Amino acid sequence: MIKKKICMLGAFAVGKTSLVRRYAENLFSEKYQATIGVKVDKKVVTVEGQTVNLVLWDMAGNDVYHKIKTYYLRGASGYMLVVDKTRTNTLDAALEIHKVAQSVLGKVPCLMLLNKWDLEGKWDIAEATIDDLQHSGWEVIKTSAKTGLSVDLAFEMLAKKMIQMQK
């Protein structure tokens, strides 16, 4: 069996824990509970005929005052950068975190998740910004932990990328 460590990275309250919960347990709660340190979860998927055990490290949110704990990143085969679609500053934080993650892990597969896509009236990040990101090579996926939009798809895409990289 193949086992892979995935880290969930992003600013505070962008929905990292909710995404993991939706993916691993198919549950969602509106109640916000900040993650302290890290919480480890698991999901078994089949990618290209192989059973892959995804070990999901849901990490506490980061910002300029709370720097990312790099030792939690060690050994990760891929990571998700979660951005809150209703807060532009979470995108800047994600890009900063990406730089740190790259310095620790090198070029491992990663995806950017634009979360809270269901909150249509509160969208803050412009479509043009998203287009720019995509043009510069980012794989951006529109997700919603509340409705489950593209959550499974995102994790499966990352798993596939990691397996392909291993080969």
Added chain:
Amino acid sequence: MNDYSTRRKSKAASRAGDDLTILRSLLLSPEQIDIAKLKERLDNPMIRADEISRVLAEAIVIRASKDKKLAQALLPTIEQTIKDSVRKDPKFMADAIFPVIGPALRKAISESIRAMVQSLNQTLSYAFSWQGLKWRLESLRTGKPFAEIVMLHTLIYRVEQIFLIHRETGLVLQHVATASAGVKDVDMVSGMLTAIQEFVRDSFDVKENQVLGSLNIGEFTIWVEHGSQAALAAVIQGNPPEDLRRILEEALEKIEFEQSQVLHSFDGDVTPFEASRYHLESCLLEVKSETKKSASKAVARKARRGKRGKEPGLIWWIIGAAIACLFIILAGIILSRAG
């Protein structure tokens, strides 16, 4: 006239052609032979097969050492061959694997019978002995289940689970547990153990080589032994002796030595670590207080024997009892006569 000239011309041309062939054969004869040989090698599948067969074994070894593509390519064919073979004649496959399955089955059956007999012995001894009765009363008095009371009185320690963890990723490479252990999701447990280790290192001013050695949660103790690439975490119930650390250390050293290559190039595939199960299982130890008591009693008896020579034994007790009986009877006869 015309016919004559034409015949002469064609004769001259054929002579020139012959000359050219002769010249070509003189100049290019060795190359032509080589080309003919090469053509035959390419056209004749038997020759090609013969040539490949000379290097096939070496080629397989080289490719297998480079990546896993050869195994992946052969897997469907091998699987299909095994399926076909079993469908055609199951006896052939049964004969082939019998030497492996036979001893394994015998061992499993004898182990389960032994466990059943042991559990029956234990049940009888707890149910009918004075000690068993005392524990039942204690269970009634305290409201705790009988099994828990028995365990509290008899168990010194038991290693319930062993995790072999890859230090960098925190992934479980292998895990073993006793039948009675409450096993939760091993990957999550291992991940959290690694995260706690990192958290502690970050939260307190500890040096790089200082690591988390033990954790206490309720009646459980978790001991973690760290190697260069892997770590061994033992979930223990009771009070383990310090000797257990040495046993864990030794097991980890053996695993790191035997699997150093696989550990170094670990990319998420945990299959090779099946081989380390034996070392992990050797750490699933259990010591009960009864065993300790009986062992210490045996040691004390041995010491007494060394000091005083042989014990009186049962025969002396019987002789003593017979003499006492004789005295009582004699006393009875004398008294009755006197009366």
